[in-house]
Amino acid sequence: MAASTAxxxxxxxxxxxxxxxxxxxxxxxxxxSFDRSVRRSLSxxxxxxxxxxxxxxxxxxxxxxxxxxxxxxxxxxxxEGKANQYYLRGFNLDHGTDLALFVAGIPVNMPTHAHGQxxxxxxxxxxxxxxxVEYRKGTYDAEEGDFAAAGAxxxxxxxxxxxxxxxxxxxxxxxxxxxxxxxxxxxxxxxLGAFELSHNDGPWVHPDDYRKLxxxxxxxxxxxxxxxxxxxxxYDGRWNSTDQVAARAIDEGLITRYGSLDPTDGxxxxxxxxxxxxxxxxxxxxTQATAYVIGYGLHLFSNFTYFLxxxxxxxxxxxxxxxxxxGLRASRTWHGGWTNRAIEGTAGLDVRRDDIGNVGxxxxxxxxxxxxxxxxxxxxxxxxxxxxxxxxxxxxxxVTLGLRGDGYWFDVHSDNPLNSGxxxxxxxxxxxxxxxxxxxxxxYFVNAGTGFHSNDARGATLAVDPASLQPAQRVSPLVRAKxxxxxxxxxxxxxxxxxxxxxxxxxASELVFAGDAGxxxxxxxxxxxxxEWTAAQSIxxxxxxxxxxxxxxARFTDDDPVGDHIPGAVEGVASAGLTAHDFGxxxxxxxxxxxxPRPLIEDNSVRSAAxxxxxxxxxxRLAEWATISLEGFNLLDARVSDIDYYYASRLPGEPVDGxxxxxxxxxxxxxxxxxxxxRWPEFSEDAVGPKPTGHPKTGGSGP
Numbered sequence: 278m279a280a281s282t283a284x285x286x287x288x289x290x291x292x293x294x295x296x297x298x299x300x301x302x303x304x305x306x307x308x309x310s311f312d313r314s315v316r317r318s319l320s321x322x323x324x325x326x327x328x329x330x331x332x333x334x335x336x337x338x339x340x341x342x343x344x345x346x347x348x349x350x351x352x353x354x355x356x357e358g359k360a361n362q363y364y365l366r367g368f369n370l371d372h373g374t375d376l377a378l379f380v381a382g383i384p385v386n387m388p389t390h391a392h393g394q395x396x397x398x399x400x401x402x403x404x405x406x407x408x409x410v411e412y413r414k415g416t417y418d419a420e421e422g423d424f425a426a427a428g429a430x431x432x433x434x435x436x437x438x439x440x441x442x443x444x445x446x447x448x449x450x451x452x453x454x455x456x457x458x459x460x461x462x463x464x465x466x467x468x469l470g471a472f473e474l475s476h477n478d479g480p481w482v483h484p485d486d487y488r489k490l491x492x493x494x495x496x497x498x499x500x501x502x503x504x505x506x507x508x509x510x511x512y513d514g515r516w517n518s519t520d521q522v523a524a525r526a527i528d529e530g531l532i533t534r535y536g537s538l539d540p541t542d543g544x545x546x547x548x549x550x551x552x553x554x555x556x557x558x559x560x561x562x563x564t565q566a567t568a569y570v571i572g573y574g575l576h577l578f579s580n581f582t583y584f585l586x587x588x589x590x591x592x593x594x595x596x597x598x599x600x601x602x603x604g605l606r607a608s609r610t611w612h613g614g615w616t617n618r619a620i621e622g623t624a625g626l627d628v629r630r631d632d633i634g635n636v637g638x639x640x641x642x643x644x645x646x647x648x649x650x651x652x653x654x655x656x657x658x659x660x661x662x663x664x665x666x667x668x669x670x671x672x673x674x675x676v677t678l679g680l681r682g683d684g685y686w687f688d689v690h691s692d693n694p695l696n697s698g699x700x701x702x703x704x705x706x707x708x709x710x711x712x713x714x715x716x717x718x719x720x721y722f723v724n725a726g727t728g729f730h731s732n733d734a735r736g737a738t739l740a741v742d743p744a745s746l747q748p749a750q751r752v753s754p755l756v757r758a759k760x761x762x763x764x765x766x767x768x769x770x771x772x773x774x775x776x777x778x779x780x781x782x783x784x785a786s787e788l789v790f791a792g793d794a795g796x797x798x799x800x801x802x803x804x805x806x807x808x809e810w811t812a813a814q815s816i817x818x819x820x821x822x823x824x825x826x827x828x829x830x831a832r833f834t835d836d837d838p839v840g841d842h843i844p845g846a847v848e849g850v851a852s853a854g855l856t857a858h859d860f861g862x863x864x865x866x867x868x869x870x871x872x873x874p875r876p877l878i879e880d881n882s883v884r885s886a887a888x889x890x891x892x893x894x895x896x897x898r899l900a901e902w903a904t905i906s907l908e909g910f911n912l913l914d915a916r917v918s919d920i921d922y923y924y925a926s927r928l929p930g931e932p933v934d935g936x937x938x939x940x941x942x943x944x945x946x947x948x949x950x951x952x953x954x955x956r957w958p959e960f961s962e963d964a965v966g967p968k969p970t971g972h973p974k975t976g977g978s979g980p
Contacts, residue, residue: 315720320710321722321764321766322776324811326345326346330345333866339400340361340363342402348365350364350365351363352920354922355942356542357479358489359577360400365414365847366427367807369847372398375424375425375427376395376397377421381554381567383569386423387600390636391577400512402432403473408434409432413425417679418665419625422663424730426728427782434508439956442458444456457472458470458472466496473492474489475488481535482519485516487516502557504556506553509551510548511549512546513545520538520581523538523936524941525928539580545576546576546577548574549573552570562610566605573601573602580593583927584927585926593643595638595639595641597637600636603629622664625665635652638651638652652692655735659686661683667710673716675712676711681708682706683755685703686699702753704729710723726759727759730758756785757784762778764776764778775812775813782805784804801837803834805830808827811823825852828849831843840878843876850872850873854868854869855867864897873887890915892912905952906951911944913947923937923938923939923940924940
């Protein structure tokens, strides 16, 4: 569903960040006028998603919260414990190659990852604690660096709950979930705690048996000129996988639609983090900083080609990743004037280090290691300063200039000394934007800028193929992206907020490390162009309608007889939703999602089918402290795919070279989930101490 374009402003951006230490759940709505908000917008495709919008969308998995960002689609091609597949602006982003994700200021994307560059696993999220999403698309904001060529999304967390919360969930496919969360005042601040325990089998013949534990502790205080907050999060997940399967196996009756061709696939992962946020307010400036450390691990067992490479033991392989991530994100923003013109400037610095104790690829059978394809230790460090400033050049003309620098240092210790070594790379990314208006409650935007995505550090020191030991080509660690966009935001029609964007994006090369093969495979330069439209309308005080439409065209730009289509690149995307609220004890919502066809091979001779699905929810308040709701997914029971690929694989008895075929992961059938939620009366102040107050300069609601 579309996020309100009135919230899509740099002014709201500052409020989201400034209130990050003083917000509550549910969040207080911002009532700034549309004209005032668009005066601070950087582009027509920037926006925020409010708490109420997040709660209105039923989510099958935590990552689907990002589908509140216009044009974003989420799917899965494996067990639920694996990171989702992301789609945006003509990209099949795999698990996060060009979509930068942050939670409470902490980066989620993992560079030089065992399964794929930019791997972003959001299974550690507790959806009920997410208080908002700020998103930006394109290469136009100096704050956004690696993995943000298509866009970036910052998810904020609540600081406290108004009342303690217990929620139980159930469905007929083995889904069981219990959530316990609550807040108390403590030592002049507020302490939030949450614990989630869940299990899910799904409709698969070989059940996912996904077992997840999530925990969070978050403590902070605010005062008249700032505040701080410390957050600890922990996640542990274990699962079986029904990966994508060859379509011919279903057509020939070897397996059912929800069957598996290797029931020993699966995985386990953990993520533990500790972060500290600090914010300070001054007469003409605002300073914020976030420091973090993350302990992460993954063991993933997959078999996509069955018996193509090893007819005796099968083609299952393990990808292992173990690392410690540490970093700092800090910025200071100044407000002032020059010759009666308003000026705002920001200086920031991002520092990150990934100490990867093991990133490995192994041949396995039934999750037992048979041999090592490659095994590496990697240290990767990045240092990224940036500057951005805007000037209100005329009453209805504002210019924004930005410059970001990114420096990378890589140190690879491989089990094959020929692939060991050090490397470094740097890149400068200038940005420019022009905002005009508003006139008649309509503002216009023009943006251009450059960005990048990094490649796997192992590709920067590669000398020989780890499997064949033949000479291999090294790749550039950083790949340039160039983007431009024109668009508008409008509230010219009373009650209707809308935005339109026309955009283009060039990538110098779609170079990524192919984790499934253990080598870096250089791809070709590409160009994407597209159009996006979003709209939100309040109807009669009880209904809210939202709609998004996006279409993009992705092509390789060099000459090659194999064709110029980019496999997996999403074309048409659309969603529409209607929510009903304030009908006594009842609430309801309905959403339609369209996932357009994609080319699966460069000559466009094989394409995936489009998928249209409907989801919805209805809820009732049983008492002041209790509610019950029913969520429905794929209500029309459409037999569609979550994802399709086209490549060669071999089943027993087939030719030794295998057969090219579509490999599909079906979307889950019609599913209903029953949720029971209890919220107890708020603890008394006498028992837990006084509550902190919100910051007067930001208009924070205060816990």
